[in-house]
Amino acid sequence: MKILVTVKRVPDPEQKVKIKDNALDLSGMNFVVNPFDEYAVEAALRLTEKAGTTERLGEVVVLGVGPKDMTQQIRSCLAMGADRAILIEGNDDDLDSEQVARVVTAVYEQEKPDLVLMGKQTVDGDNNQVPQLVAGYLKLPQATFACSLDLAADQKSLLAAREIDGGTENKRVPLPAVASVDLRIVLPQSVKNNVTDASHAYPEGPRYASLKGIMKAKRKPLEQKSAADLGIKDLAPRVQPGPGDEARRATPAPSRYQSGVCGRANAEAHRRSEGLLGLTPNVNAFTVPAPRSAHERGDKHGQRSIGRGAQRR
Amino acid sequence: MRFDLYNPTETHQAVRETVRQFATSELEAQAAEYDEKEGFNEALFRRLGSELNLFGLTVPEEDGGVGLDPTAAVIVLEEMSRSDPGFALSYLAHEVLFVNNFYYAANADQRRRYLPDVISGKRIAGLAMTEPEAGTDVLGMRTVAVRKGDRYVINGTKQFITNGDKGDIFILYCKLDEPKRKEITSFVVEKGPGFSAGRKEQKMGMRASPTTQLVFEDYEVPAENLIGAENRATMHMMRNLEVERVTLAAQSIGIALRCVDEMNRYALDRKAFGLTLTRFGQIQTYLANAFAETQAARAYVYDVAQRITREHRQSLDAAGAKLVATQMAERVARTAIQVLGGYGYTRDYPVERMLRDAILLSIGGGTIEAMQKNITRDLTRIYR
Numbered sequence: 001m002k003i004l005v006t007v008k009r010v011p012d013p014e015q016k017v018k019i020k021d022n023a024l025d026l027s028g029m030n031f032v033v034n035p036f037d038e039y040a041v042e043a044a045l046r047l048t049e050k051a052g053t054t055e056r057l058g059e060v061v062v063l064g065v066g067p068k069d070m071t072q073q074i075r076s077c078l079a080m081g082a083d084r085a086i087l088i089e090g091n092d093d094d095l096d097s098e099q100v101a102r103v104v105t106a107v108y109e110q111e112k113p114d115l116v117l118m119g120k121q122t123v124d125g126d127n128n129q130v131p132q133l134v135a136g137y138l139k140l141p142q143a144t145f146a147c148s149l150d151l152a153a154d155q156k157s158l159l160a161a162r163e164i165d166g167g168t169e170n171k172r173v174p175l176p177a178v179a180s181v182d183l184r185i186v187l188p189q190s191v192k193n194n195v196t197d198a199s200h201a202y203p204e205g206p207r208y209a210s211l212k213g214i215m216k217a218k219r220k221p222l223e224q225k226s227a228a229d230l231g232i233k234d235l236a237p238r239v240q241p242g243p244g245d246e247a248r249r250a251t252p253a254p255s256r257y258q259s260g261v262c263g264r265a266n267a268e269a270h271r272r273s274e275g276l277l278g279l280t281p282n283v284n285a286f287t288v289p290a291p292r293s294a295h296e297r298g299d300k301h302g303q304r305s306i307g308r309g310a311q312r313r
Numbered sequence: 314m315r316f317d318l319y320n321p322t323e324t325h326q327a328v329r330e331t332v333r334q335f336a337t338s339e340l341e342a343q344a345a346e347y348d349e350k351e352g353f354n355e356a357l358f359r360r361l362g363s364e365l366n367l368f369g370l371t372v373p374e375e376d377g378g379v380g381l382d383p384t385a386a387v388i389v390l391e392e393m394s395r396s397d398p399g400f401a402l403s404y405l406a407h408e409v410l411f412v413n414n415f416y417y418a419a420n421a422d423q424r425r426r427y428l429p430d431v432i433s434g435k436r437i438a439g440l441a442m443t444e445p446e447a448g449t450d451v452l453g454m455r456t457v458a459v460r461k462g463d464r465y466v467i468n469g470t471k472q473f474i475t476n477g478d479k480g481d482i483f484i485l486y487c488k489l490d491e492p493k494r495k496e497i498t499s500f501v502v503e504k505g506p507g508f509s510a511g512r513k514e515q516k517m518g519m520r521a522s523p524t525t526q527l528v529f530e531d532y533e534v535p536a537e538n539l540i541g542a543e544n545r546a547t548m549h550m551m552r553n554l555e556v557e558r559v560t561l562a563a564q565s566i567g568i569a570l571r572c573v574d575e576m577n578r579y580a581l582d583r584k585a586f587g588l589t590l591t592r593f594g595q596i597q598t599y600l601a602n603a604f605a606e607t608q609a610a611r612a613y614v615y616d617v618a619q620r621i622t623r624e625h626r627q628s629l630d631a632a633g634a635k636l637v638a639t640q641m642a643e644r645v646a647r648t649a650i651q652v653l654g655g656y657g658y659t660r661d662y663p664v665e666r667m668l669r670d671a672i673l674l675s676i677g678g679g680t681i682e683a684m685q686k687n688i689t690r691d692l693t694r695i696y697r
Binding site for chain 1: 324326327331334364366
């Protein structure tokens with residue numbers, strides 16, 4: 001059993017996004033593995049192991065498409081337990097769903113995995129297009145938004161449960177196939193492979209990279225290639241942004257107190273001092289995720305708290 | 314790659330990330346509860362070994378450890394202490410006071426017998442040094458071991474031992490034959506007849522970490538549990554002190570970083586007289602000083618940590634880092650309470666717990682007075 005898992009790096013959803021020149025300012029941004037992709041890695045590992053033992057029943061190959069320094073996020077997937085990785089280099093700005101789907105398709109042709117496992121979408125672009133495009137180009141069966149996966153004992157098919165309006169739809173797809181996963185795939189008993197005891201309960205959420213995993217990951221193969229190596233001529237985006245597509249931030253009306261004792265100059269100084277903490281980029285001192293409630297975050301990123309426990313002050 | 318004192322390699326950065334993930338989700342969720350009930354989260358503690366391999370951090374890979382350096386230990390303690398300094402203290406006692414110490418002092422047979430179980434987290438460990446009447450004056454300890462055939466008989470009491478009741482394996486420092494002797498002898502000892510935990514202390518802070526007496530009454534230990542040679546333990550006891558001090562200092566840094574986070578978040582959110590607290594000069598003094606002091610001490614701690622090797626122990630600067638960091642963390646935690654006002658004084662926010670925990674670090678693992686004594690001794694050697 002060979003599983004190809006795609007991962008993308010995304011700006012840390014817990015960090016504040018800055019806007020500069022009508023675009024997201026990604027300088028000094030901390031990047032993480034797209035949470036849904038992390039769930040896909042976890043699901044792939046559960047499918048290819050006998051829980052409680054170190055026995056591997058198959059191979060998990062991580063495929064990243066993105067800039068060179070994305071190796072850090074790829075290594076973190078290897079540290080979780082994936083066996084090897086491939087990085088196809090490309091600029092984040094150039095990569096749209098279509099381009100990524102072409103790359104994944106090309107890698108599939110070289111690797112011929114039994115299953116392509118993907119996050120249902122990334123939390124930056126939120127397009128939810130690549131798994132469907134890949135399945136289309138490869139003419140493979142697809143199961144999207146899987147919240148549980150059950151690998152048949154003969155490893156010839158996969159039973160996927162999909163959350164749909166009003167209930168759950170169960171779909172059996174013959175392998176090879178493309179599947180994309182939703183967050184409930186990392187609940188304790190969402191993935192079965194007919195080898196691990198059916199009653200086994202995993203800790204909720206994607207597994208932590210163990211320290212031994214981190215040390216081993218340094219020695220695992222990570223192949224870096226260009227799109228040209230796959231026979232793809234260019235990675236220029238097919239769709240160009242049109243007028244009105246710029247990132248913008250509305251500035252609230254100035255407070256009437258700003259002309260008071262703590263005047264405008266002070267407010268300006270305060271705004272500048274905000275940048276101070278930005279001096280410590282990446283994983284550094286002052287970037288601990290704010291223990292905000294999912295409600296305050298006000299968007300789907302709240303879902304990310306699954307398995308990572310409830311944060312409190 | 315840009316030089317980064319706090320994450321010197323990608324591996325260090327990966328270690329920081331995984332420990333931070335664990336801390337922000339698992340430690341954070343239980344910290345207040347275990348502080349309140351003064352309990353030890355044993356199940357979570359064992360996961361540090363079984364799930365994250367955080368024990369044996371500084372033990373070479375070929376001997377079953379992770380093979381990392383003191384900087385990695387500092388990163389782990391800092392990250393854990395941002396959420397739960399008490400729990401982190403129990404980790405420190407197991408990992409730094411026992412595992413790191415034991416690995417470098419023990420012989421091959423002793424390593425083989427004891428290391429696997431403490432690295433996996435199956436057994437919880439600690440260190441027995443302080444006595445009711447011997448703290449900073451450590452060589453005044455009075456616990457005595459007397460040789461009897463192929464065994465030693467041990468009598469005495471150890472005081473303020475972290476993991477005392479939950480642990481069942483300890484490194485014991487004592488005197489051979491008689492208390493007045495200057496030399497120290499050490500053993501690896503397991504709970505059993507004649508060796509038990511005494512009274513559990515009720516503490517101001519670090520309440521998630523159990524502290525008890527250890528009582529030895531005609532406790533017999535086989536001669537093969539002698540670590541090194543008789544009367545020769547002072548050296549290995551001292552050799553471990555630098556890593557202990559720099560990791561305890563890292564706990565102070567973790568506490569301070571958390572308090573800086575808390576006070577800034579609160580000050581930006583909270584309004585008084587129609588303005589956020591960050592707009593008031595008095596509060597700015599608190600925020601700015603806390604930030605700058607934290608950064609300064611943090612740089613010192615990491616600078617010392619990356620210079621500690623087996624050959625170059627950095628005893629002067631390890632003591633300096635602990636002296637500076639522990640006092641700084643107390644000030645910063647106290648400041649955080651002031652910024653949060655009435656809320657800071659309540660248990661709805663973590664800063665009062667952080668202050669209570671911070672104070673221990675000025676006492677445990679060498680008081681600030683002991684650090685001052687040692688620093689002056691080292692400086693005298695340099696300047697005389």
